[in-house]
Amino acid sequence: MAMLEVNDLQVYYGVICALKGISFQVEQGQIVSLIGANGAGKTTMMQSIVSLIPKREGTVVFEGKDITKTPSHKIVRLGMTQVPEGRRIFQELTVYENLLMGAYTNKDQQSFKRDLEMIYERFPRLAERKNQIAGTLSGGEQQMLAMGRAIMCHPKLLMLDEPSMGLSPLLVDQVFEIIKDINKDGTTILLVEQNAGKSLAISDQAYVMENGKIVLSGTGAELASSEKVKKAYLGG
Template identity: 60%
Template sequence: MLKVNNIDVFYGAIHALHDVSIEVNQGEIVTLIGANGAGKSTTLRTVSGLLTPKKGEVTFEGQNIAGLAPHKIVSLGLSQVPEGRRVFANMSVLENLELGAYLRNDKAGIEQDMQDVFKKFPRLLERKEQLSGTLSGGEQQMLAMGRALMSRPKLLLLDEPSMGLAPLLVKEIFNIIQEINQSGTTVLLVEQNAHMALSIAHRAYVLETGKIALAGSAKELANSEEVRKAYLGG
């Protein structure tokens, strides 16, 4: 479904990604793990069109999307939940969700998806008239995920969904990611909590200083001595 082929990405003079290649097949949860600054978020931002690679290509369902405008990429069925949630603080929960569907005009479908989001995240239904800026961190994460789902993505990119959340909420968010995947959405997940990420992913890549250091099934990587030492605390 998604192929990232030998991309190099720069921030000004800083060479952030070196020859990175990953792929995501339909129906999978694939996770990118690695230390802070390893290039995980940069990879996602390149896939979603916020950054353009200097070299290499990004193909989604066979189409080269490197350099395409982000909203065009969303219209192809690829949606990102950004790091730090980025909800529109001065707008209500409902308005944030409606914005997620801004490229669509199928009223009945939008209404159906809105109900599905409220089923997945009952707390958002309780707070639908509330300003998003007044929600807790966990609720904002749910809203950011719900907003991305409103574009009806085929592939959902999640950037650090557990950041800053209490352990109980992390568990809840990860259960929902699995549910989203089981209902037919493919997921590419960037996550600092390597243990949780590997527990739900099918496959994983380890990024180190902008390069792919390891790749394999999530099970293999969870059992790898190297990964255990570096990311799983033991």
């Protein structure tokens, strides 16, 4: 049984159909990515899976439990969270307070301290700036903070929505390295990206989305070598 199963997910904005029946699976321990152009419905899909946007049809099953109608905050408690598109860190809080919010579901002081040290070790920039107001961080630092904040709640499945968006090439490489690291530590990853090349390179399994539908699927390597994907998404 897959860790996450999405079956025939349909989402509408008013009368406009944004997702026309999406089905895919995420196996435990893998990195799974969904690639696609702007407006393909990637963010809509990510947000509807965690109930931030209501679903019209379809089911979402996480570790055998139907979470189709489970409210977002309870989904987080089940072990699945998301780094949303645009990072959405709490601008008015400090770096430390943001990480504290990430650990909202964890009331154990001891493990909180350990997690905090681990995050500061992994992201030294955050340690340097722990008392700075988060809104004053650079884009790259904000992305690090958003990822750090998300792993503070020990997710079994971490969803990342466009983590490389708006970052310099150097930082993009760094973000993908961090994603690989988080995965190595045992966290399953569902990644949505426009940067198809880099995503496919680290993915065990990948899907291509177009106009609210999944049009192609395969292993990362298969899709990276597919003529169609090369032509449409890899600039070749």
